[in-house]
Amino acid sequence: MAKWYDFDYERRMRKDLSFWRACAEEGGDPVLELGAGTGRVTAHLARGGFTVTGVEISEKMLDRAHRRVARIRRPAGRIRLVHGDMAELEVRGRFRTVIVPFRAFHHLYTIDRQLAALRKIRQRLSPDGIAVFDLFRPDLAAFTEAENKLSVAYERRLPRSEERVVQRFRLSCDWSRQIAHIDYYWDVYRGSRRISRDHAPMRWRWFHRYEFEHLLARARLRAYRICGDFEGGPLTERCEEMIFFARRD
Numbered sequence: 001m002a003k004w005y006d007f008d009y010e011r012r013m014r015k016d017l018s019f020w021r022a023c024a025e026e027g028g029d030p031v032l033e034l035g036a037g038t039g040r041v042t043a044h045l046a047r048g049g050f051t052v053t054g055v056e057i058s059e060k061m062l063d064r065a066h067r068r069v070a071r072i073r074r075p076a077g078r079i080r081l082v083h084g085d086m087a088e089l090e091v092r093g094r095f096r097t098v099i100v101p102f103r104a105f106h107h108l109y110t111i112d113r114q115l116a117a118l119r120k121i122r123q124r125l126s127p128d129g130i131a132v133f134d135l136f137r138p139d140l141a142a143f144t145e146a147e148n149k150l151s152v153a154y155e156r157r158l159p160r161s162e163e164r165v166v167q168r169f170r171l172s173c174d175w176s177r178q179i180a181h182i183d184y185y186w187d188v189y190r191g192s193r194r195i196s197r198d199h200a201p202m203r204w205r206w207f208h209r210y211e212f213e214h215l216l217a218r219a220r221l222r223a224y225r226i227c228g229d230f231e232g233g234p235l236t237e238r239c240e241e242m243i244f245f246a247r248r249d
């Protein structure tokens, strides 16, 4: 996943960067980002003058984040990248903004780990701080439609190359455990000949709206705003995102 992450999302996900910046402005400095990945959001916030601590569990993703951060000539804010698990958070200090962008929370598969992460977030949140979670809205009809089929996510030319990549995925759901298993495939073609295939299996634990509110409450956090997109629109049956803003209760 780390190898293809920036190619897959760098352009497609730009729309959320101004949203995360607005969150940091609303909550204030310093910012803690959980599931920092390749540093896409971390770097953007540091460029904007925020002091950001990014926590990431995958060493391969973190390596890429370090490389990205090293390329910023003079970041206006300070950046700290930490290898760690958000459910066993070891960072010190208090943060006025804690963010969990781009669905990272869906990688916590058990209630124990979800609650552990939320309780750690509460501990690290300053009394007037905000925590913002970007989850996806579970579209069960779409899951059913896509289940067990090999679907094409995109087809694009590789930069400065005649080769093109086709990303495919196959989804299967464990309906009673609310877990979507997805196999991603990246097939690289030269002309009509496939020259390589990468494969990454992935799991997402989906959440329903009130389930997540209850989880927050068990960790003594209170949702004060819920949006369905990065423009602050309401949560509706057509939204892809499910964004929670929470404070300490």
Ligand SMILES: C[S@@+](CC[C@H](N)C(=O)[O-])C[C@H]1O[C@@H](n2cnc3c(N)ncnc32)[C@H](O)[C@@H]1O
Pocket: 034, 035, 036, 037, 038, 039, 040, 041, 055, 056, 057, 058, 061, 084, 085, 086, 087, 101, 102, 103, 104, 107, 108
């Ligand atoms: C979809 S990526 C988001 C990366 C980045 N925040 C962005 O918006 O581009 C989710 C990231 O969460 C990380 N992750 C998953 N479980 C985690 C955990 N328990 N603690 C910290 N990071 C985790 C994954 O390795 C992955 O890099």
